[in-house]
Amino acid sequence: MIDLHTWDTSNGRKIAILLEETAQPHRVIPVDLSKGQQHDARFRALNPYAKIPAIVDHEPLHDDSGQPLTLFESGAIMLYLCEKTGQLLPAQPRARFECLPWLMFGLASAGPVLAELHHYNRHAKALSPYGVTRGASEADKVYKVLDERLGTSEYLCGDAYSVADIAVYPWIARHDWQEIDLRRYPNVLRWYETISARAAVQRGMNAARIA
Numbered sequence: 074m075i076d077l078h079t080w081d082t083s084n085g086r087k088i089a090i091l092l093e094e095t096a097q098p099h100r101v102i103p104v105d106l107s108k109g110q111q112h113d114a115r116f117r118a119l120n121p122y123a124k125i126p127a128i129v130d131h132e133p134l135h136d137d138s139g140q141p142l143t144l145f146e147s148g149a150i151m152l153y154l155c156e157k158t159g160q161l162l163p164a165q166p167r168a169r170f171e172c173l174p175w176l177m178f179g180l181a182s183a184g185p186v187l188a189e190l191h192h193y194n195r196h197a198k199a200l201s202p203y204g205v206t207r208g209a210s211e212a213d214k215v216y217k218v219l220d221e222r223l224g225t226s227e228y229l230c231g232d233a234y235s236v237a238d239i240a241v242y243p244w245i246a247r248h249d250w251q252e253i254d255l256r257r258y259p260n261v262l263r264w265y266e267t268i269s270a271r272a273a274v275q276r277g278m279n280a281a282r283i284a
């Protein structure tokens with residue numbers, strides 16, 4: 074059993090989707106960010122950075138210590154779940170390293186760029202015109218890269234749906250917060266609609282809401 078400490082945000086949804094896709098037994102433990110629960114000592118014992126998501130795996134991979142394994146940082150959690158389940162990340166080294174740049178693009182580029190734009194658009198529009206303009210132009214670069222890739226490839230890592238798609242999808246699902254019209258990026262729109270139709274994705278997207 075895996076405990077997922079999370080809230081209804083893009084970083085949290087990535088892990089909820091991956092748990093659903095890999096059919097890992099788990100329970101969702103809400104950390105209400107609007108009440109500041111990420112700063113509670115109980116949660117900070119799981120993640121010293123005080124941000125969701127974090128997991129506690131009570132039956133960890135390759136571990137005979139008998140101790141639960143705690144993980145924070147969504148990227149580390151995603152790699153762990155792929156390794157534990159043997160799913161959604163190619164095992165063959167060349168295919169794996171062709172896929173990892175797209176996973177890292179989702180974790181280190183698309184996510185942070187779009188998260189910043191959420192903040193500027195929703196909380197600082199009047200205060201920071203520079204932030205809004207810069208955020209929108211960086212977001213456009215992210216969408217253009219995705220659109221180009223998805224124009225030649227069905228999914229981010231090629232023919233197969235993978236963890237890289239899961240790392241990016243929840244950010245694209247908030248295109249309205251980014252004031253992005255997906256019709257400007259038709260390949261992203263096609264990919265977005267395909268992934269939105271997956272039952273595991275729908276469950277993961279709503280996991281913290283129904284917890």
Ligand SMILES: N[C@@H](CCC(=O)N[C@@H](CS)C(=O)NCC(=O)O)C(=O)O
Nearest residue numbers: 082083084085124125126146147148
């Ligand atoms: N690099 C971290 C980022 C996590 C993150 O930014 N989480 C946000 C929600 S999406 C959060 O907990 N924010 C609360 C806060 O900053 O106080 C990861 O990938 O896990």
